[in-house]
Amino acid sequence: MKRLLNNRFFRWLYNFVAPPGDSGIDLGRRAALGAGVTGLGAGLLFAIHPLSGKRSFDPGLIRPPGSVTEEQFLARCIRCGECMKVCPTNGIQPTLFEAGLEGLWSPVLNMKLGYCEYECNLCTQVCPTDAIAPLTMERKKQTHIGTAFFDKNRCLPYAFGRPCIVCEEHCPTPTKAIWFVEAEVINDQGQKLTVKQPRVNPELCIGCGICQNKCVIKDQPAVYVTSAGETRNPENQILLSASDIYG
Amino acid sequence: MPKKSKTSPVVWLRRAVQTAFLLLFLYLFLETAFHDGNVVGKGVTLFFDFDPLVLLVTWLGTLKVPASLWLALVTVAVTLLLGRWFCGWVCPFGVLHNAFSRLRKQSVRVKLDRDAYSPHQRWKYYLLVALLVGVLVGVNVSGWLDPFSFFYRALATAVYPSANYGLQELFTWFYDKNPGVGPARVTVISEPIYNFLRGRLINPDLQPQYQWGLLIGAIFVAIVGLNFWRPRFWCRYICPLGALLGLVGKNPALRLKQNPELCNDCRLCVADCPGAANPQMTDGWKPSECFYCWNCRSACPHGALSFGFQIPRKDPDEKTSE
Numbered sequence: 001m002k003r004l005l006n007n008r009f010f011r012w013l014y015n016f017v018a019p020p021g022d023s024g025i026d027l028g029r030r031a032a033l034g035a036g037v038t039g040l041g042a043g044l045l046f047a048i049h050p051l052s053g054k055r056s057f058d059p060g061l062i063r064p065p066g067s068v069t070e071e072q073f074l075a076r077c078i079r080c081g082e083c084m085k086v087c088p089t090n091g092i093q094p095t096l097f098e099a100g101l102e103g104l105w106s107p108v109l110n111m112k113l114g115y116c117e118y119e120c121n122l123c124t125q126v127c128p129t130d131a132i133a134p135l136t137m138e139r140k141k142q143t144h145i146g147t148a149f150f151d152k153n154r155c156l157p158y159a160f161g162r163p164c165i166v167c168e169e170h171c172p173t174p175t176k177a178i179w180f181v182e183a184e185v186i187n188d189q190g191q192k193l194t195v196k197q198p199r200v201n202p203e204l205c206i207g208c209g210i211c212q213n214k215c216v217i218k219d220q221p222a223v224y225v226t227s228a229g230e231t232r233n234p235e236n237q238i239l240l241s242a243s244d245i246y247g
Numbered sequence: 248m249p250k251k252s253k254t255s256p257v258v259w260l261r262r263a264v265q266t267a268f269l270l271l272f273l274y275l276f277l278e279t280a281f282h283d284g285n286v287v288g289k290g291v292t293l294f295f296d297f298d299p300l301v302l303l304v305t306w307l308g309t310l311k312v313p314a315s316l317w318l319a320l321v322t323v324a325v326t327l328l329l330g331r332w333f334c335g336w337v338c339p340f341g342v343l344h345n346a347f348s349r350l351r352k353q354s355v356r357v358k359l360d361r362d363a364y365s366p367h368q369r370w371k372y373y374l375l376v377a378l379l380v381g382v383l384v385g386v387n388v389s390g391w392l393d394p395f396s397f398f399y400r401a402l403a404t405a406v407y408p409s410a411n412y413g414l415q416e417l418f419t420w421f422y423d424k425n426p427g428v429g430p431a432r433v434t435v436i437s438e439p440i441y442n443f444l445r446g447r448l449i450n451p452d453l454q455p456q457y458q459w460g461l462l463i464g465a466i467f468v469a470i471v472g473l474n475f476w477r478p479r480f481w482c483r484y485i486c487p488l489g490a491l492l493g494l495v496g497k498n499p500a501l502r503l504k505q506n507p508e509l510c511n512d513c514r515l516c517v518a519d520c521p522g523a524a525n526p527q528m529t530d531g532w533k534p535s536e537c538f539y540c541w542n543c544r545s546a547c548p549h550g551a552l553s554f555g556f557q558i559p560r561k562d563p564d565e566k567t568s569e
Binding site for chain 1: 276279280281285286287291292295296301304305308309311313315316369372373374376377378379380381382383384385386387388389390391393395396399400402403404407453455456457458459460463493494497533535
């Protein structure tokens with residue numbers, strides 16, 4: 001036993017644990033404790049302030065597909081920007097305070113700058129910490145990141161009685177999540193005519209945002225996506241599932 | 248007085264290795280893009296996988312770690328033996344700081360005055376402690392300061408978009424104006440270059456743009472600029488990964504040794520030490536600040552310094568350990 005402990009490796013190991021003389025890092029007990037208390041205090045403050053990512057339901061906080069629950073997401077995301085680099089539409093952007101102070105520079109989808117391409121799961125392939133968990137293409141296409149809503153005061157067929165079907169044409173789901181109701185309206189010229197008014201099917205809509213991106217009204221699109229209905233958050237749903245109703 | 252020693256071949260080797268790792272980082276950055284078959288380039292997260300800080304905060308915060316991140320234990324093992332060798336030879340952000348530190352031209356006298364060890368270098372350890380305690384109470388903001396995240400984020404949201412825009416505009420201007428003399432026009436050269444870069448570096452179809460890219464870029468420029476204040480400012484005072492590796496490698500097996508009979512206390516080694524690790528050994532060498540850059544050994548006109556593997560002993564007469 002004694003011979004074993006005299007072994008060079010064990011002597012090095014011993015000396016590593018109890019190094020000879022000064023260690024070279026003399027942090028000082030008080031200063032180190034101060035740093036710890038700072039971290040603790042900042043953590044607790046972050047957790048309770050009203051902007052906290054855990055309680056914020058910022059409608060614009062649309063995370064990339066495959067993102068884990070918000071609490072897990074903030075615990076994992078290291079703001080490296082790989083997802084932002086890889087996104088082929090430039091839709092994934094760094095946040096400022098949408099996800100709370102502590103969420104600064106975590107990824108969020110901005111549907112005016114880009115959208116979530118239906119035939120793409122690149123961001124789920126690059127996340128080094130699985131804040132965006134890997135998704136097969138099949139599962140990605142069924143993952144809701146939000147839901148689209150129409151602003152009837154701005155949408156052409158509703159507001160002006162003028163025909164427009166741009167959003168429906170771009171909608172990528174196999175059965176289109178945007179569908180039409182033909183309605184007889186009086187248009188902005190006072191004429192009576194029939195137009196197709198778009199609606200959203202919240203079960204089919206995955207919130208990809210291409211409708212918002214392509215909407216002919218550019219400054220404040222007449223169709224927009226919010227995070228409501230996102231797969232990752234059971235508390236941010238629009239539709240009750242059968243199990244919610246029947247227990 | 249002996250002649251000034253020539254740059255050690257180890258220093259040249261280090262520069263080659265550093266350049267290679269920086270180029271690898273940039274290559275993997277560009278490979279983080281769409282490839283045929285809807286896949287990204289291979290190994291684009293490699294540097295993050297070898298980052299023990301990412302491993303530690305992910306494990307502390309969630310207890311569930313993606314398998315590839317365990318590669319960071321290799322870095323830990325290397326650091327146990329070689330100290331902060333990683334910072335001096337591998338870290339691509341460190342290479343950048345290294346390069347900008349060298350742009351600072353100062354007399355040896357000023358360097359000795361300002362660049363020696365400062366107790367403020369402990370701030371990085373305090374920062375690390377605060378970050379880790381934050382993770383334990385559920386707030387993980389380590390990514391703001393993790394060196395790879397910091398570098399990659401700035402590249403992705405600020406440097407690359409501006410480079411893409413600038414290059415695209417430049418080559419378009421060449422194409423439109425086509426300046427030159429007689430038959431010798433600029434496009435003869437610029438067009439082949441553009442055709443080579445298009446798809447590799449320049450993306451003409453999608454100009455990347457990021458909200459707050461300006462803010463992220465400004466912080467990046469400020470941090471790099473601090474190298475003119477103190478060499479490798481980030482690595483000395485801020486880097487939480489450097490602090491973690493400094494703690495892991497606080498008593499490494501590869502150690503700086505001094506032959507006290509050859510040393511005449513000229514302190515030229517101090518002027519060349521980017522980490523302020525006290526290579527002159529008064530108050531002891533500081534392994535947790537040493538990047539193993541070999542500058543001190545290269546700078547010593549008397550050959551008094553050398554690196555070697557050794558088990559640190561509790562020998563008060565030996566100056567190699569503190």
